[in-house]
Amino acid sequence: MFPFKINSFLRMRLCLFIYMLLTIIFIACTSAYSFAISQHGFYKLLKITSLIMPKDYRVCDHKLSLHGTPCQKLFLSYLPQILNDQVVDKLLKTCFRNRSDKNNISRLLNINYVRRNIGNVSCHLQIPRFEKSQHPLTALASFPGSGNSLTREILEQVTGIYTGSIYPDKLAKFTGSHRCPTDGSVFIVKTHSRNVTATRRGCKSMTYSRVIYILRNQFDSVIAEFNRQQLGKTTYASMNEFKSTKWERFVKAYAMSWQMSVLFWLKRYTGSLYVLVYENLISNIMFEIYELSKFINIPMSLKSLYCISINNYDTYFRKYKPKWLVREILYNNTLKADVNKVIKAVLHDLNTNIHISNSLRLYILLQ
Missing domain, CATH: 3.40.50.300 (P-loop containing nucleotide triphosphate hydrolases)
Structure with a gap:
């Protein structure tokens, strides 16, 4: 098992240490998961995770946002969809308990609030072109x-x-x-x-x-x-x-x-x-x-x-x-x-x- 000679007593102690370490990691992951699905813990966990994980595995295009709050989940589901008053109303009902006045819409569509709910998203802005279909001057x-x-x-x-x-x-x-x-x-x-x-x-x-x-x-x-x-x-x-x-x-x-x-x-x-x-x-x-x-x-x-x-x-x-x-x-x-x-x-x-x-x-x- 080991590439070097080791007596049975040390071998037992080493195996016990590895077993305890794995147990601690399992408990920590389970606790982190429970913490992640809480109201405020999700993005705190993502932030901590993004610091310790290799760059290639950090949050990208909301891949790690599968267990967020109802507000976060709704934001992610609407991300590729056309934003209109109906979508905004549904987001307000979920995120602000149906307070659909203009101040809350402004808070809902605040860039920092949206970023907290969708995580990091890769962006590719379109290159403008000349008009093809007629719009009002x-x-x-x-x-x-x-x-x-x-x-x-x-x-x-x-x-x-x-x-x-x-x-x-x-x-x-x-x-x-x-x-x-x-x-x-x-x-x-x-x-x-x-x-x-x-x-x-x-x-x-x-x-x-x-x-x-x-x-x-x-x-x-x-x-x-x-x-x-x-x-x-x-x-x-x-x-x-x-x-x-x-x-x-x-x-x-x-x-x-x-x-x-x-x-x-x-x-x-x-x-x-x-x-x-x-x-x-x-x-x-x-x-x-x-x-x-x-x-x-x-x-x-x-x-x-x-x-x-x-x-x-x-x-x-x-x-x-x-x-x-x-x-x-x-x-x-x-x-x-x-x-x-x-x-x-x-x-x-x-x-x-x-x-x-x-x-x-x-x-x-x-x-």
């Missing part, structure tokens, strides 16, 4: 500096179709910008213009059938646009430039432009409209994409929604932000008062929309 409207480019990339993953623009994209960041926005090859079109018609030189004009408007805090969007005009989308202007009279003139001029943009689309436009609050998109991307996909009538599986949500969009965010580049420092009391006045005026004009009004109230900066 949709404006992706916003005030400059409100995250239009970020939203375009997300929408290209949601729809699988390139997005267009009324502005030619000289940097070739978006392939769809090279085509006429009204030639039928794209259906979502970027615009900062206050115009219900998609218009671009050399292309035929066409009226939008619906509009997605990106609303962002004016204090932040003006800073972003000032940075872009000075240096580009991913860098910062210097402190001296923000202290100059050019910055003060810029804030006052763009405050009025922001007001006109918001009121044009949110008050005067009478067609089909979806307001995407930028801050909500950043804080809970999965829930906001789900709501947006329903508006544009693009069905998505739970897995696709999850994969799009965890994609890396860092190229749209400026890195190494200086500590001084904050609203409270960049806006003196006079500029704060000017911008707050504009926000309050918009808030007054849109007081019938609770969702938008709540966001606008959060934009007001204390002096």
Whole structure:
């Protein structure tokens, strides 16, 4: 049995030790299994297991999630299916005891909550193509500096179709910008213009059938646009430039432009409209994409929604932000008062929309 000579006493002691070790391992595995199927133990066990197991055997595509809670099991069963209101209701009944208000839907489709319930999932995002079946021409409207480019990339993953623009994209960041926005090859079109018609030189004009408007805090969007005009989308202007009279003139001029943009689309436009609050998109991307996909009538599986949500969009965010580049420092009391006045005026004009009004109230900066 043993490759070396050993007396009978030591042999007996060694066999007894091996037997006791195997017994301990068996008891530990049994206890771990019971612990795993408890409400909170399952993913704790997976986390511990993933640390001690070889990389090739770690959790992948939920293969080790066979004995989870009812909520986890339901999430996994719905992973490849189209996510709709009926599926969401069933998940809410199981995970949140039938509390189907919007706050709980937002909690349910929070990326961290979903990750805890489905484990690690391999993601392969689709490569966008040009339009094949006709969708309604949709404006992706916003005030400059409100995250239009970020939203375009997300929408290209949601729809699988390139997005267009009324502005030619000289940097070739978006392939769809090279085509006429009204030639039928794209259906979502970027615009900062206050115009219900998609218009671009050399292309035929066409009226939008619906509009997605990106609303962002004016204090932040003006800073972003000032940075872009000075240096580009991913860098910062210097402190001296923000202290100059050019910055003060810029804030006052763009405050009025922001007001006109918001009121044009949110008050005067009478067609089909979806307001995407930028801050909500950043804080809970999965829930906001789900709501947006329903508006544009693009069905998505739970897995696709999850994969799009965890994609890396860092190229749209400026890195190494200086500590001084904050609203409270960049806006003196006079500029704060000017911008707050504009926000309050918009808030007054849109007081019938609770969702938008709540966001606008959060934009007001204390002096």
